Amino acid sequence: MLKEVCVENFTVIPEVIARGADRIELCDNLSVGGTTVSHGVASKSIQYCKSKKIKVMAIIRPRGGNFIYNQDELEIMCSDIIHFKKLGIDGVVIGCLNSRGWIDGKAMNVLLAAASGLDITFHMAFDHIKQEMQLDAIDWLIEHRVNRILTHGGPLNISIEENLPTLQKYIDYAAGKIIIMPGGGITDQNAVSIADYLKVHELHGTRIVG
Template sequence: MLMYLKEVCLENYSFIPKAIAQGATRIELCDYLISGGTTVSKGVMHEAAAYCAEKSIPLMAMIRPRSGDFIYNDSELKIMGYDIIEARNLGLDGIVLGCLTNDQLIDEDAMEQLLEEAYGLQVTFHMAFDAIPNEKQFEAIDWLAEHGVQRILTHGGDLTLPIEETLSHLKELVDYAKDRILILPGGGISSENADAIQQHLGVTELHGSKIVGEL
């Protein structure tokens, strides 16, 4: 049997017990999944953290103040900073975020500000990564690895494409990242195709809302 971490993204607390019962080994909390996910309420974080701690399941939270693009102004960055502090105070294991410039490159100043707030938490750079031009993604991997980010959540291409069509680029990213930072494939991964994707890419973690089946 293939052994790898299965991260399930969930919109609210009510799905968590069933997801864990069906084999989820990490939970990512994100409201409004239809728009790529935004930050859940403090109450959801609180109850989810208590339950996941009881089950020894790591818990991550999306830090995103709104849907739309990933270009944030100073006020939005302050909101994100406060949400990071709440996540840490409530006992979450990590956060999921991403900031870009108008040129669709990593907003290094914004990321450094938020990473300082996130000290002691795991950090995943989310699918904002897929908006970065392919030829610039390798530099982005370098920067994120150098700044202590643990993993990059990526579909390997446009989310409208089935993940089977982005596997070649995902493999390039996995091979380039090597042991410096984890590439976390996501978007269109289900309980039906997860094993084959893991075997093809050789990754240790996969992400999806249906990776442990329907909830």
């Protein structure tokens, strides 16, 4: 089982790797759902993780709030992706929606083009897609060669355990064509039982290694 640990800064990276982190997601300002980290944090983290043969993902999100971005914000995200590619990042974590509760295809295609060659995760914006559209969203992300979907299976105020049936539905529907990576409320105490129940090979959390 691959354990992806979400961190806000470099300080904790050596510790979480020592405790068993298999991949790092750089994600500042977790209190607002995560934003893009600084150049310094990204540079130092990538350098250190490469020395430990640990892959690094970075969320690309210019602000908290909704996932509907204007042209200026889209340009900021593209610049950050291109910059992180030059630093040697392994992948990026992105997600753009429109006012109808669906994937903003135009914005996503711009970001995917900028991120060509990188590992791509569609982040928990997925959980804000209208429920009746979520299976279609999985199809869209498969078609556009996104590697995985990070999802809680529902609103974050509902425990991950309560969302297991929904997560199972996504996993069954994805049928190995895209990775469904559960996250949100996964810790070192419940990670194994969740992975065993869902038969998944990747999990995400801030406390997944304690």
